[in-house]
Amino acid sequence: MIEIFAPSGVPEVRPGDDLADLALRALADDPRGPLRDGDILVVTSKIVSKAEDRYIDVADKQAARVAESRRIVARRGDTVIVEHRLGLVHAAAGIDASNVAAGQALLLPTDPDASARRIRRALTDATGHRLGVLITDTSGRAWRTGQTDLAIGIAGVLPLDSHVGRTDDYGNDLRVTEMAVADEIAAAADLAKTKLGGRPFAVVRGLERLVTDEDGSATALLREATKDFFRLGRREAVLDAVLRATGQADRYDEVVTLDGAELLAAVCRDVPAGDRGWVERLLRVGGSEQL
CATH class of the missing domain: 3.30.1330.100 (CofE-like)
Incomplete structure (x- = not known):
C-alpha cells in the first residue's frame, strides 16, 4: 500500500x-x-x-530570465516559454514571485x-x-x-x-x-x-x-x-525555418524577440529583393507578424 x-x-x-x-x-x-x-x-x-x-528583486525578473535561459522555445506577448539552463522547459525560466515578500522573486x-x-x-x-x-x-x-x-x-x-x-x-x-x-x-x-x-x-x-x-x-x-518533435512553438518553428532557408540560422536568438514590421524588416534585411515576398508570406502564415 x-x-x-x-x-x-x-x-x-x-x-x-x-x-x-x-x-x-x-x-x-x-x-x-x-x-x-x-x-x-x-x-x-x-x-x-x-x-x-x-532571491532577486522582482524588477530584475526580465534580466534574470535571460540569464537563466538557454533559448526561447515559444513567445506570445509577455508570456515566454524557455529552455532553462538546467534543461527544463518553463514559463519565465521558472522564476516565481508567489509565497515571497512583495517586490521579491525566486530563481530555481x-x-x-x-x-x-x-x-x-x-x-x-x-x-x-x-x-x-x-x-x-x-x-x-x-x-x-x-x-x-x-x-x-x-x-x-x-x-x-x-x-x-x-x-x-x-x-x-x-x-x-x-x-x-x-x-x-x-x-x-x-x-x-x-x-x-x-x-x-x-x-x-x-x-x-x-x-x-x-x-x-x-x-x-x-x-x-x-x-523532441515539439522543440519550438509554431511561430518559432516557422521563423527558424525561414532563417535557415535564407542562410541566417545563427540569427534566431537575435530576432525571436521581435514582432510585426520590426521582425519582417530584421529578417529581410539581407534577403535578396526577389525572395522577400515568400519570406514575408511565410512569416505571416506562421503568425510572426501578428504576435
Missing part, C-alpha cells in the same frame, strides 16, 4: 536553513513519523531556493540534484535508513491544461521504470514504455502538500522498490533534442 502525508509545523524557511533538520523536526511531531527505511521525502523547490538564498535552485543529494546524506546520517529524496517544481504540459509537479532534483530514487523488453498479458512485446515514476511521485505528493497549505515536505511510503543506492539525476527525464 502506498501512503503519502505532509507534516505541518514547518516554519518559514530562511537563507542558510538546514532543510533536512526542518523535515526531521516536523516529522517528529507527526503521528505518522519518523522516517522509515524505504521512504521518499519530496521537497518543494521553493524552500530549497529560499534556503539557498536565490542552482543545482537541484546536488541539493537533493545533500538532503539525502543528512537524512541518512541522522536516521541510518535507506531513503530517497525528490525536489519538485510546478510545470505546465504540452497538450494539457493546468499544472502539475515534476521532479527537478533526484537522489536515491529511480527516475524511470523501463518496461522495454517485457511482455504484456496478451503476449505483446513492450518496446517504448517507460514510466516516469519520479514525476508520478512528485505529482502525487503535491496532492498532500497542496499549494497554500504551508506543508513543503511530503513523505511517500510504500515505494521502497524505487529507492536505490545510486544518487541518480533528474536529467534522465529530459528528452534529447534529436527526439
